[in-house]
Amino acid sequence: MNAPLIDSFGRVHDNLRISVTDRCNIRCFYCMPAENVTFMDRRDLLTFEELERFARIAVTLGITKLRLTGGEPLVRRNLDELVRRLAAVPGIQDIGLTTNGLLLADQAEALFAAGLRRINVSLDALDPVRFKEFTRRDGYEKVIEGIHAAKRAGFDPIKINAVSVRGMTEDQVVPFGHFARETGVEVRFIEYMPLDADAAWEREKVLFAQEIVDQLSAEIQPLVALPPRDTRAPATDYEFADGIGRIGFIASVSQPFCLSCNRIRITADGKLRNCLFSLEETDLRGLLREGAPDDEIAALVRQSVSAKKEGHEINTARFVQPERPMYSIGG
Ligand code: SAM
Numbered sequence: 334m335n336a337p338l339i340d341s342f343g344r345v346h347d348n349l350r351i352s353v354t355d356r357c358n359i360r361c362f363y364c365m366p367a368e369n370v371t372f373m374d375r376r377d378l379l380t381f382e383e384l385e386r387f388a389r390i391a392v393t394l395g396i397t398k399l400r401l402t403g404g405e406p407l408v409r410r411n412l413d414e415l416v417r418r419l420a421a422v423p424g425i426q427d428i429g430l431t432t433n434g435l436l437l438a439d440q441a442e443a444l445f446a447a448g449l450r451r452i453n454v455s456l457d458a459l460d461p462v463r464f465k466e467f468t469r470r471d472g473y474e475k476v477i478e479g480i481h482a483a484k485r486a487g488f489d490p491i492k493i494n495a496v497s498v499r500g501m502t503e504d505q506v507v508p509f510g511h512f513a514r515e516t517g518v519e520v521r522f523i524e525y526m527p528l529d530a531d532a533a534w535e536r537e538k539v540l541f542a543q544e545i546v547d548q549l550s551a552e553i554q555p556l557v558a559l560p561p562r563d564t565r566a567p568a569t570d571y572e573f574a575d576g577i578g579r580i581g582f583i584a585s586v587s588q589p590f591c592l593s594c595n596r597i598r599i600t601a602d603g604k605l606r607n608c609l610f611s612l613e614e615t616d617l618r619g620l621l622r623e624g625a626p627d628d629e630i631a632a633l634v635r636q637s638v639s640a641k642k643e644g645h646e647i648n649t650a651r652f653v654q655p656e657r658p659m660y661s662i663g664g
């Protein structure tokens with residue numbers, strides 16, 4: 334292996350998030366516009382062969398962990414085939430998937446058979462009416478079915494991702510607390526970030542992690558912070574005092590974790606991004622398609638990582654929201 338991917342702040346990058354599509358079967362308000370979405374031309378999407386090759390190159394740079402995302406990754410046809418290819422890349426130790434769960438009941442077994450073990454299902458509410466307010470679509474029951482199917486298929490861990498939005502999440506907090514206790518599934522609240530297509534985000538609309546900790550501690554049981562399993566993971570995990578039920582927080586707005594970031598991302602159309610909030614990206618699709626040698630592609634990845642900024646500036650007046658919304662970057 335070559336030298337690891339270290340940026341100018343000493344951060345080592347071993348985690349690659351791969352977006353496999355920008356298409357989605359729902360329209361979460363914090364991510365996509367309600368209508369008139371222009372999706373990428375299918376010919377612009379990296380093929381499975383190109384993604385597999387890029388994963389092999391990434392391994393030589395020290396990448397060991399992959400996560401498939403999108404858009405909705407399960408709308409990409411034959412995703413299990415991609416998982417199988419990536420799982421077979423020597424050096425890849427861990428593959429995860431983030432999905433809205435709508436198609437999970439149909440695909441859980443095939444994905445598990447292909448070698449996937451870790452799944453995060455995004456579910457912002459535990460009632461169908463609030464679910465539709467978040468997603469602008471029906472489908473709550475299908476997601477719940479998907480979670481059960483993933484459990485039956487053997488996935489472990491399964492985590493729920495819930496975006497925390499002031500005025501919408503407060504009355505879901507306690508039901509999620511009970512859900513975590515009853516099912517053993519970890520629920521992780523993600524602070525709403527300024528990556529929505531409508532550019533309607535405001536700091537006042539974020540329900541902060543600490544407020545949820547306080548609410549759960551007051552209304553169910555005290556929450557106790559767990560020692561981090563991986564100091565570079567963005568989530569802070571808690572357990573209820575009686576040891577039953579785990580709750581995690583990704584407090585990107587109130588407690589940014591940029592200083593320990595270990596991630597890079599490739600969009601479905603083959604642009605490398607060194608940060609979710611980056612205003613620049615590096616085109617790799619051209620090189621992958623023109624038959625450029627691995628070394629040249631690796632050098633470009635290295636260059637992008639060394640140009641990584643210290644952190645996002647959400648909490649400053651300097652902040653500029655990236656042109657690409659979340660569904661087009663790959664969350
Ligand atoms: N469609 C899949 C899903 O929803 O799980 C994968 C892609 S989605 C962009 C990945 C994650 O980003 C989801 O958990 C989603 O809730 C989260 N997300 C999207 N927009 C967000 C925002 N503006 N702030 C915080 N999280 C966001």
Ligand code: SF4
Pocket residue numbers: 357358359360361364365403404405433455659660
């Ligand atoms: Fe689709 Fe995921 Fe974005 Fe929701 S968060 S619109 S499910 S890509």
